[in-house]
Amino acid sequence: MGSLIDLNLCPDPPTTTLITPKIEPKLEPLDVIPPPSSNPPNPNPNQLITHPQPSNDETNVYSEFNRISEMFRTAFAQQIDTDTDNKFQDFPTVTDPDAQAIVPVPDPDETHISSSTAVASSRRKDPPRSSELVRVTNLGIEDERYFREVMRKTRMIYDSLRVLVVAEDEKRRTFEIVRSPRSRGDLKAASVMKERGLWLNRDKRIVGAIPGVNVGDVFFFRMELCVVGMHGQAQAGIDYLTSTQSSNGEPIATSVIVSGGYEDDEDAGDVIVYTGHGGQDKHSRQVVHQKLEGGNLAMERSMHYGIEVRVIRGFRYEGSASGKVYVYDGLYKIVEAWFDVGKSGFGVFKFKLVRIENQVEMGSSVLKFAENLRTKPLEVRPTGYASFDISMKKENVPVFLFNDIDSNHEPMYYDYLVTSVFPPFVYHVKGGGCNCVGGCSQDCFCAKKNGGGFAYDSNGLLVRGKPVIFECGPHCHCPPSCQNRVSQKGVRNRFEVFRSRETGWGVRSLDLIQAGSFICEYTGVVLTREQAQLFAMNGDTLVYPNRFGERWAEWGDLTQIFSDYVRPSYPSVPPLDFGMDVSRMRNLACYMSHGSCPNVLVQLVLYDHSNVAFPHLMLFAMENIPPMRELSLDYGAADEWMGKLSICN
Structure with missing residues (x-):
């Protein structure tokens, strides 16, 4: 006390x-x-x-x-x-x-x-x-x-x-x-x-x-x-x-x-x-x-x-x-x-x-340090870099790998996966798109699928978390600049996977991330329930999306503001009944550590198919995240299916 x-x-x-x-x-x-x-x-x-x-x-x-x-x-x-x-x-x-x-x-x-x-x-x-x-x-x-x-x-x-x-x-x-x-x-x-x-x-x-x-x-x-x-x-x-x-x-x-x-x-x-x-x-x-x-x-x-x-x-x-x-x-x-x-x-x-x-250390000094790190990393930190881009140019911006603790360079040995790989049958569920040409309006087809209106503002910030968000996809006529295509545009901030004495591997940004901003997708090879059970029997550790904490409900929760506020329940999704294999292919999100008070949330998104049982796991900032501060997720409780979690921050 x-x-x-x-x-x-x-x-x-x-x-x-x-x-x-x-x-x-x-x-x-x-x-x-x-x-x-x-x-x-x-x-x-x-x-x-x-x-x-x-x-x-x-x-x-x-x-x-x-x-x-x-x-x-x-x-x-x-x-x-x-x-x-x-x-x-x-x-x-x-x-x-x-x-x-x-x-x-x-x-x-x-x-x-x-x-x-x-x-x-x-x-x-x-x-x-x-x-x-x-x-x-x-x-x-x-x-x-x-x-x-x-x-x-x-x-x-x-x-x-x-x-x-x-x-x-x-x-x-x-x-x-x-x-x-x-x-x-x-x-x-x-x-x-x-x-x-x-x-x-x-x-x-x-x-x-x-x-x-x-x-x-x-x-x-x-x-x-x-x-x-x-x-x-x-x-x-x-x-x-x-x-x-x-x-x-x-x-x-x-x-x-x-x-x-x-x-x-x-x-x-x-x-x-x-x-x-x-x-x-x-x-x-x-x-x-x-x-x-x-x-x-x-x-x-x-x-x-x-x-x-x-x-x-x-x-x-x-x-x-x-x-x-x-x-x-x-x-x-x-x-x-x-x-x-x-x-x-x-x-x-x-x-x-x-x-x-x-x-x-002063926060303003960290901001200046990160700014120099983005432009001249070797002048600021001559040693410790194992790679200047583990994504091999697959991301819009490079993803650094830094380790000044030991000689472990494990993240370099995985194939970098920008977006999740779904089973072929997932794409058999057809879905229409909007006919907007210059840009989507609040009454277009995709807006109606989201319950009316879009989930993002004009700056790409998440307005309110939802059970699932329908973004405009390949069947839509709107341009790539449409405000309803936020998460599919890929990583926009510069990240660094780093070795930590406390959490093993971790992730931090070299940029200041504003609350509500898109960070990246949590990627892996998606397995059906039967496939996941076989992998688990072989001792492989899988990620189970249904165990992620529903932190999306906290973003935009205005119960304290409006007496008639109701937690969004539409569009709805069935329980996520699949696992993700990250043993060979993964991206930077897989190195985010677990936190009971996380600064990153998981938002389900659909855009390239309409099968609500297999959504993309998109990550958004729950708060303003300064440069060099570790990112954390709520992976939920560990059990015999999920395996060992990262150490809590």
Whole structure:
């Protein structure tokens, strides 16, 4: 079980007790969201759509970190002490040595809320963000897995909801004579999730690491940072507890985004000279002096109290949905602050941030490393490569083989199989195709086979997982660029099969993979039930597709958003009653390790035949997968038929 630790806010050995700031709740400003849709507004702003709540607390991953809340329930001391020699003598301090609060919070019975705050509260659909500062430490393995799953499912809802908003907007725009502005899916998804109470870390303001977020995690949108509680400001680079929340008027900074938006910033990785905010015009030019207020004062006060800040780097990235990426690079200490004359001749505040030691490598460094690896691998890693393309040019892009641990080069000895080999009788089941010429529409024959509409958006992202997806095939008249031909176009990212001490062989990407993106097909020689039984009798290990976890149902599951959401059941498929032999022919997917919390899902797809009993096993990303992070699948439970699974990540 994790715990909280006290934070000593005294920068120097005190001669008297330093009274820590007491924080009062304060509502945040309204989010900037796109113009409202044509749907009528909710007549009662305080009335939310109700959803059935799971009876098991472990499955209710949207409970606002209820496990930590229980840990915190009795953590705050009520004993108050004052010191006439201290400049903060009017404010309470914690004297209980067992107290776990960083910032004491007044007793609810003694808290007085102004009438203006009460009015503002009545207009909001969500509770105000907490003003209690806490730090989470000593999480056990089970706690880390729990919070990782909480974070993963929340981000999955955000990504799938955002993709759905964009897809519905595209569908709507096809029928418009005068095109309206495109909807901002990132803003709408965040706004809806906030209404439903699905934002994380609202009940406690966490200093330091956020449970469930790992160094190196990548985000494509600023609003997603707000949703998971990494950074609470949709635009400002400094997230902080405002001075009006604190009874002594001293703000505290919790995170910063380093994106090079100020000309005086200096970023050397482990050491950052961060320029305060303010004084810029709309062209990001410094035009007036900065003031020691707001976020600037919060940074100075965090330095004074020795409070670390989370650093998120934002930079442009080709192929990103937003044109940028935001990567979490870990915790930094503010060690120095000063006022200086900037390059534009105006006064700016500067803060020196130094990365805390013994953290894993920065995510931004890994992104740059992978970028160099894609273009000049031998310069970056002179040794360890066994092959620069085990696919022998069968894939659209080369598949590297890397082993710097031992001399095992086993993947080179298999025939590389781009797509699965099915028994000939499978193709006897005929199926028609669409007659679309320029491109498929939402009412074409193939769209109707999918239950109406397509499974992918215009960017090729999976909108919602289904029991099976019918893609346009060889009998269709639409061009190869049709948006309903995503998985049959082959691999588009650069992958590396590598030797691991933990999982044996594994797979990682050299590219950043966006959630919902197609990865590759899981290939092998498909055997009927009778053939599979004969192979098993001979001791051969087969892959049984019916044992893969149904993770497709999680992608696009909006039960927490829509009260009438129903898990897709059409088109339906019979139980998969076949095995796959990968003993001689296989592809890179066969080296993906098993994971109980996987980042890759299996989606059944048909395109070159219509026999629903023998679909293709297509793999899609369940989350944003940074470069060099291992890919994992849910192979299901091992048994006497399936044989030994790869070691869990």
